[in-house]
Amino acid sequence: MSEEKPTTKKSKPSPQVWKYYKIDGENAALLKKECPRCGKGVFLADHQERQSCGKCGFTQFNRSDK
Numbered sequence: 724m725s726e727e728k729p730t731t732k733k734s735k736p737s738p739q740v741w742k743y744y745k746i747d748g749e750n751a752a753l754l755k756k757e758c759p760r761c762g763k764g765v766f767l768a769d770h771q772e773r774q775s776c777g778k779c780g781f782t783q784f785n786r787s788d789k
C-alpha cells in the first residue's frame with residue numbers, strides 16, 4: 724500500500740481538521756469540503772443538493788454522475 728496522499732500541498736493539516744475526517748481503517752475520508760476560495764479551515768455547509776460557504780457565499784452543486 725502507498726501512504727502517499729493526492730494532496731496539492733505538502734503542508735500538514737492542523738490537528739483540528741481531523742475532526743472532519745472519518746477514519747476508516749487506513750483511509751481517511753474527508754467528510755466536509757473545504758471552500759476553494761477561503762481555503763483550509765473553512766468548510767462548506769452541507770445541503771441536499773449543494774454545499775455552500777457561509778463566509779464568502781461560494782456554492783457548489785453536487786454532481787449526480789457516478
Ligand SMILES: [Zn+2]
Binds near residue numbers: 758760762765779780
Ligand atoms: Zn468561502
